Amino acid sequence: MSTATLSKAARAWLVALSFVACSVLIHVAVTWPTPSTAYLALLALAFVPTCVGLAERRAAAWLAFAAAAGIAVPLVRYGGSWWLLYLPSLAIPASLTWLFGRTLRRGETPLVVGIARAARPDTPDYLLRYSRSLTWLWTLLFAAMASWDAALAFCAPRAWWSFTANFGNYLLIGAVVAGEYLYRRVRFRDYAHPGFAEYLSIVARANPRRSSGR
Numbered sequence: 001m002s003t004a005t006l007s008k009a010a011r012a013w014l015v016a017l018s019f020v021a022c023s024v025l026i027h028v029a030v031t032w033p034t035p036s037t038a039y040l041a042l043l044a045l046a047f048v049p050t051c052v053g054l055a056e057r058r059a060a061a062w063l064a065f066a067a068a069a070g071i072a073v074p075l076v077r078y079g080g081s082w083w084l085l086y087l088p089s090l091a092i093p094a095s096l097t098w099l100f101g102r103t104l105r106r107g108e109t110p111l112v113v114g115i116a117r118a119a120r121p122d123t124p125d126y127l128l129r130y131s132r133s134l135t136w137l138w139t140l141l142f143a144a145m146a147s148w149d150a151a152l153a154f155c156a157p158r159a160w161w162s163f164t165a166n167f168g169n170y171l172l173i174g175a176v177v178a179g180e181y182l183y184r185r186v187r188f189r190d191y192a193h194p195g196f197a198e199y200l201s202i203v204a205r206a207n208p209r210r211s212s213g214r
Helices: 008-031 035-055 059-077 082-104 111-119 125-155 158-187 196-205
Strands: none
Touching: 008 035, 008 082, 008 158, 035 059, 035 082, 082 111, 082 125, 082 158, 111 125, 125 158
16 A cells, blocks of 8 residues: 655644544434444544544554454444543543643653743743643643543533533633633733744644753
8 A cells, every 4th residue: 555645734634623523423422322323433533543544545554443443343233332432531631631740740841841942942931930830720621621521421411421521621722722822922911922823833843852851
């Protein structure tokens, strides 16, 4: 199988769109449960981590996706698929809690501080201190998301959990990103901040490991 190479922008858009489609299909499968909707949702779950490889025609990605599609058949038939549909809403915020939180240990560079330094090596100390606080904010937010998603999964109607886990959480993240950006521009108005689109691009391109010497 001949391979192809996508641009970074194309990869980012493909992953983002596949993630959105996956959230929608999980919501449909949970709120209108049928074998067909469950199977499509499982295929979408398998597609998200393999979508770039599939688009670039990598044999390993196609084999992995085909295996997942085959495994999904008995899972749906024998009722073992539902826990997989709930898994992303718990695993994603829990993983992000760990990703941010582990950098707050003594001797580590807080993740947002590393991003700030990688994006702008001359970032002033007062913004680096603010960046450490932001790392705490994101750690606590993702921990709260994992907690309320787990509580809703066990205690609330499926529709309540699905709206929160598959839509509400991501809207909240977007609101926090936009709100924090506006707050920072007002609080540190004397600093030359980039535009919002440029700011998102800087964050996406930054390599915090490089700035911390790892």
